[in-house]
Amino acid sequence: MIGGKSLNSLVLYILVVLYSCPLRFCTSRDNITSNLVIKDPETIVSKGQNFKLGFFSPVNNSRRYVGIWYNHNVSEPTLVWVANRDKALNDSSGTVMINEDGNIVVMNGDKEILWSSNVKNTKMNTSAQLLDSGNLVLRESSSGHIIWETFKYPFDSLLTRMKLSHSINVVEKATTSCGNGTCGPFGICNSDNSPICSCLKGFDPLNQGQWEAGNWTSGCVRRTQLDCERNNGTSSGSIKDRFLKLETIKVPDYGDRQPGNESECEGLCLKNCTCIAYAHDVGIGCLFWTGSLINIQKFSAGSDLFIRLENSEFGHKKDFKLVIIIMVITALIAISIIIFFSWKWMAKQRGKTISSEHGEVRLSDSVDVSLGDDMSNVSIEELPLFKFEMLVNATDNFHDGNKLGKGGFGPVYKGLANGREIAIKRLSRTSTQGTKEFMNEVALISKLQHRNLVRLLGCCVEKGEKMLVYEYMPNKSxxxxxxxxxxxxxxxxxxxxxxxxxxxxxxxxxxxxxxxxxxxxxxxxxxxxxxxxxxxxxxxxxxxxxxxxxxxxxxxxxxxxxxxxxxxxxxxxxxxxxxxxxxxxxxxxxxxxxxxxxxxxxxxxxxxxxxxxxxxxxxxxxxxxxxxxxxxxxxxxxxxxxxxxxxxxxxxxxxxxxxxxxxxxxxxxxxxxxxxxxxxxxxxxxxxxxxxxxxxxxxxxxxxxxxxxxxxxxxxxxx
CATH class of the missing domain: 1.10.510.10 (Transferase(Phosphotransferase) domain 1)
Incomplete structure (x- = not known):
């Protein structure tokens, strides 16, 4: 028999417990069944108290998500998996439950399904359990067979015994030396190194003093601005940004998913100036990151992470083939210059043999001032000079049978010189027109080269004659x-x-x-x-x-x-x-x-x-x-x-x-x-x-x- 004092003490203890722990929060469980539903803000905790599943809101954000996080940090949970990241809840009316089709679902207050484990053809009695490894599994109740698990559908974090893409076993170092955000933004943590934190390639410590003192939380800053940013966010083909590959990495938190193969991921990220890193996994697709990269860790096994850097950060290795090509091109240019000036000198010497009766004909003697100062310095000796006798022989002394036509300038003849057909435009001696036009054509067409312009081969200014020699056009005009x-x-x-x-x-x-x-x-x-x-x-x-x-x-x-x-x-x-x-x-x-x-x-x-x-x-x-x-x-x-x-x-x-x-x-x-x-x-x-x-x-x-x-x-x- 219990005394009055003892009975009063027992009743008081029970009332205190009931008052301080409402009924629905008092049961610490690790499972979800058809009869046990999680309502916001309820949670379930793994058996060893390592992980917790429930509702949360990101910092400075009122929207609600369902996720799994480490149980050691209540104020700011370190998330390892998120269910409804693409469809957030707008209020606290959400529930997590086993649906009638046997899937785990997240619903809002209107019973709309925002996320589902999406196992096809279940139609069986199932239950879900949060394991002490952080893995949420969905089992068939009668056999205990696992039909779905979060470890096969990871997001941003890799956990011990997690299988990435069903094939890569990732063994994580202990969540003590490389904790969440230990190395700050754009820092990478490797527990095998001393010190464990370093800046990513292309980044320097934000606060060198703190960094040297072992406080790395301020992180790192980019050394060279991205070319994309310098071009006001343009994503054209001229952008010179490239990606640095980091192997076996625990990728940063909070990446955005998008379907795509490995080659598509790089192109998609490069086109978006705000995308600063990407990764790819066969089971997930493309993962993209914007803003700051937090919680990057080096593992003995893991994913490949690609960091966006400005091209100059990669350095320049000597390409000996390129050096050889440049040397050959330079030599060819030098030889071409020597040949050009040699030809010009020989042409000048030939020009001096023109009869003194006519002298050297320059544009400044005849052309309009409207042609400009540059043209007044062009001499006919810049063109190959044909001997008058050569053109006489080529046209059979300008025989009428070789005449192709005649205009205000004068007649045009067909000729054959050195086995090549040519057309010769001969300025009429009796014409009051043509001298100005002759010099104008010498000035212009000698400087123009195009497949749809007739080619001027040279000219003749001897014995009172002015003639232009062109390539012959067999199909006439x-x-x-x-x-x-x-x-x-x-x-x-x-x-x-x-x-x-x-x-x-x-x-x-x-x-x-x-x-x-x-x-x-x-x-x-x-x-x-x-x-x-x-x-x-x-x-x-x-x-x-x-x-x-x-x-x-x-x-x-x-x-x-x-x-x-x-x-x-x-x-x-x-x-x-x-x-x-x-x-x-x-x-x-x-x-x-x-x-x-x-x-x-x-x-x-x-x-x-x-x-x-x-x-x-x-x-x-x-x-x-x-x-x-x-x-x-x-x-x-x-x-x-x-x-x-x-x-x-x-x-x-x-x-x-x-x-x-x-x-x-x-x-x-x-x-x-x-x-x-x-x-x-x-x-x-x-x-x-x-x-x-x-x-x-x-x-x-x-x-x-x-x-x-x-x-x-x-x-x-x-x-």
Whole structure:
């Protein structure tokens, strides 16, 4: 029998225990069953009190997660596994339970499943248990067989006996010398080393004094800023950041997961400027880290971690193959320079043999000041000089049978010199024009090299003669094939290739050559065709050089060919790159239609080709403009031909600002610019008479003959 005093003491003890430990918290258990549910903020603890499972919130964050952590640190748990990291709870209504399908699930207050162990086809009586190793296992109750465990689905931390990707056994050193965050941000801990902490490669201690004193918690800072950060977060191919591989590492905490193979992980991280490290595991995929890297440890076995560093942190090893290549290239350059100056000296010596009657011809003697100071220093002796006798023999004394054509400059002959076919343009002695153009062409084309520009081989200035020697074009000029019914018909694929080649040549003149050139006389007779039908722009006698910041110029001496001159040039003497674009547009419409722009002048008050094309465009009957000879052979190119007419109309707009530049034209031709703007009314679209053409007249524009170099030179006084 218990005395009254003893009974009172026992009742008081029971009341104290019940008061201090509510019923649902008093049972320290390590399992979850269909009848035992964990509600926030309840937890379960492993049998040996090493690990705890329950609800937690990260620092400065009110969202709730379910995880496993070490039981030794209550204030700031060291997490080893998190369930619902992708779907956090917004309040404390969450529960962890065994679902009716046998899986462990995390639910919110609305019974929505935020996470599941996702074992397929369980439909059995199961229970979960938190083991003293930190492994949460799901067992089939009757047999005790484990059907799911967290150790097969790790996140950021590696624990003793954990199998990473079912194959890598990781044996962790004791959680005493390399505790959580011992080495601070960007520090790495190795319990076999002394001291145990060191900075990652490319990083230095934040506080050197504390570091030397054995206090490493302040961590390390990056020595060289990432190239990505210097470029304001750009992820283009020019970024020079690289990744340093660290082997057998306990990876940092709180990495973000994303599916992907090992090669994809690096690319994904490199594209994201905030990504500073990545790892890969077959069972997990890609893991990415941003911000600071905390709790990195070196193990005898573990994962590979890749740290992002600026390229210079990797150092530069001598590449002897590269050294050899550089030496060879340097030697070749030196030899080339020696050969060049030797050739120039020999050319100068040959130039001195020119008759004293004519003396040395320099650009400063004849060329316009508008060509600039650089051109006034160019001498003809910079070109190979052909002997007059050689050219006489090559052309059979300039026999009429070798004459290819004639223009305002003079006749053009075919010749054969040293087994090579050449074309010789001979300045007419009786012509009042040509000296200026001769020197202009010497100055310009000798400095230009492009597959779509005719190549100048040399010149001759002897015995009162001035001649230019070119490579011979066996397929003559473009006008011969467009307008001469007796010549071979050019199919559409060849015509389109010619259009594109002319555009490439113009792009080189306008943008890519070391001199910015405006041709000023682009027309079919100045487009020569080589043996492979490649177009080559010729006749640079009227071309002009633009300065670096110059976008247009004016002249009182308008030269060119009516029908191809832009209105601002023909009427006001103003020319620019857009003037060449206008001429190119006329040329495109001629190539498509097979008709000369000037062919419409035969009837008084008739439309020009531009006006005719504009009329058909507005009537939605632009097919009528297409050369019947190409449309009848193949109709599959009709859409491409119509697109070229569209581009041609854009090029012949009245105002220069409404015309595209030649770079845009090329993009349109290649369909890199898919949507084309609607053209406005073209220049010269109205019916006109000859009085609209100005006070001067063309020497050749009325003629229909075709030639290799049918030079048409027009001089018009500016209004």
């Amino acid at each position: 473009l006008d011969a094939h467009l307008f001469d019914q007796s010549q071979e018909i050019l199919d559409w694929r060849l015509r389109f290739s010619i259009i594109e080649g002319i555009a490439r040549g113009l792009l080189y003149l306008h943008r890519d050559s070391r001199l910015r050139i405006v041709h000023r006389d682009l027309k079919p007779s100045n487009i020569l065709l080589d043996n492979d039908w490649n177009p080559k722009i010729s006749d640079f006698g009227m071309a002009r050089i633009f300065g670096g910041n110059q976008d247009h110029a004016s002249t009182v001496r308008v030269v060119g060919t009516y029908g191809y001159m832009a209105p601002e040039y023909a009427m006001e003497g103003r020319f620019s790159e857009r003037s060449d674009v206008f001429s190119f547009g006329v040329l495109m419409l001629e190539i498509v239609s097979g008709r000369r722009n000037t062919s419409f002048y035969k009837h008084e008050s008739s439309l020009s080709l531009l006006g005719y094309a504009w009329k058909l465009w507005n009537e939605d009957d632009v097919v009528a403009l297409i050369d019947a000879r190409i449309l009848s052979t193949n109709t599959s190119y009709r859409a491409e031909i119509i697109r070229c007419i569209h581009i041609g109309l854009l090029c012949v707009q009245e105002l220069p600002k409404d015309r595209p530049n030649i770079s845009s034209v090329l993009s349109m031709l290649r369909s890199e610019i898919v949507e084309l703007p609607e053209p406005k009314q073209t220049a010269f679209a109205e019916k006109w008479s000859r009085s609209h053409t100005g006070t001067g007249s063309s020497q050749q524009s009325q003629k229909s003959s075709c030639s290799l170099n049918n030079v048409t030179l027009t001089v018009v006084d500016a209004r």
